[in-house]
Amino acid sequence: MVKPRFQLDDVKAKAQGLWDNTIFPRFGIEVVLKKKKPCPACGGRDRFRYDDKNGNGDYICQHCGAGDGFSLIQKCTHLSFPDTIAEVAAIVGLDTTSNITDADREKWRKQKELRDKEQRELEHKLQENIARKAESIFRNAYLGDFSLYLKNKQIDKDPKIKITHDGNLLIPAYDEHGKMWNVQTITPDGQKLFITDEGGRTGGCFFMIGEVQPDLYDAHIICIAEGYATGMSIHMATGYPVALAFVANNQPKVGAALRQKYPNAVFVYCADDDSAKKNTGLKYAQEAQAITGGIIVLPDFTKIKESVA
Ligand SMILES: [Zn+2]
Structure with a gap:
């Protein structure tokens, strides 16, 4: 001692x-x-x-x-x-x-490595479980044709999302390789839920409204927004494809993922100002812009066409 x-x-x-x-x-x-x-x-x-x-x-x-x-x-x-x-x-x-001794430190370093590895494996396993659940929910949804949410917001249904028999919207969250990791439910009264079980992945996952038609020679526009209602409004106003990041702090990760997939695209980050805290939307849009370049627009989104022209 x-x-x-x-x-x-x-x-x-x-x-x-x-x-x-x-x-x-x-x-x-x-x-x-x-x-x-x-x-x-x-x-x-x-x-x-x-x-x-x-x-x-x-x-x-x-x-x-x-x-x-x-x-x-x-x-x-x-x-x-x-x-x-x-x-x-x-x-x-x-x-x-x-x-x-150095041997002690080496032992602790190895123990930490092992803990980290186990942790990563566990996380991955939980994420894969949720991914399977999401796919099943989306694939097996019993369909309906009316969403009060879409009606109230006066927005269209993207053909790639689903309306369930009880009026919920199902919006899949994909990674840049097209793998579905989670699914967002929007209830008729506008509540937004992901699969709540522990460990689901949403980081870097997005849903694309409209179709991206990358032109290998010319820059093309992809808008990146938070939620479905805002995203669809932007799509309806501009005709541009809109990637939904679902939440503000996911915009930088989604921007990075999309950049890998669409190296020539010009990204237009549409910062929500109705985020929980003031300027949260703008803060993450700026963070994303620092990673991928592009343009930030704040509502009113009708100005997008002018900004990118
Ligand atoms: Zn403990």
């Missing part, structure tokens, strides 16, 4: 602000502030949150409990408490002695 030559409070004070970017990585631990992640200690999916609430590397895991940075390191590395304090003290420069 290492006899501490320093006070725990001193180590804590020195460690403030260094937990996520300096201290944890030395033990092969990765956290993201205020974002739900798999727990580095027990691997519990989506049950772990790093909030650094008291500035001591604090975390909460619904599965294996809550604690501070010292406790998380102990759980992950099985070091004793005094050894953990001593090692953190060494990292923050209070002491120069460290008992951690």
